[in-house]
Amino acid sequence: MLLTEADVARVIEMAWEDRTPFEAIQYQFGLSQDGVIRLMRDRLKLSSFKLWRKRTHGQKTKHGQLRSSMVVRHQSKEHNKANRLAN
Template sequence: MAWEDRTSFEAIRTQFGLTPGEVIKLMRAQMTPSSFKMWRKRTSGRTTKHDARFSAAVGSKARRFRAKHQRD
């Protein structure tokens, strides 16, 4: 979920109870150094990774994580 750009850190916290800092530590431990650097560069400042920034950018639309195979 952390690798996916559209999944926010808040959704990860809701499902797994991990803070953004814990997600970063987990990603650093599980990825190669170059992949981790690419991921951090991509996620730093990305509005979709933070619900508050996303809401400010597109309005107050509520959103939640849904897998493609999950029903509405």
């Protein structure tokens, strides 16, 4: 699947979000966790990539199967505000 620049920006945004599991990215964009890691490595500065990996490595909320059933989908009113204003 070929991603547009808007898709890449959205994948990066979703990858940074603590409550968005990798499975959601795979469902929407067809990128596995390894694909997301490669995309982040290619698109972020090295220091930003390292910070992101440190932040997400082993984080249960980034893996749907490891999540507590208490964690439910959440979307704040500010979520993706820039895209809504552009439309």
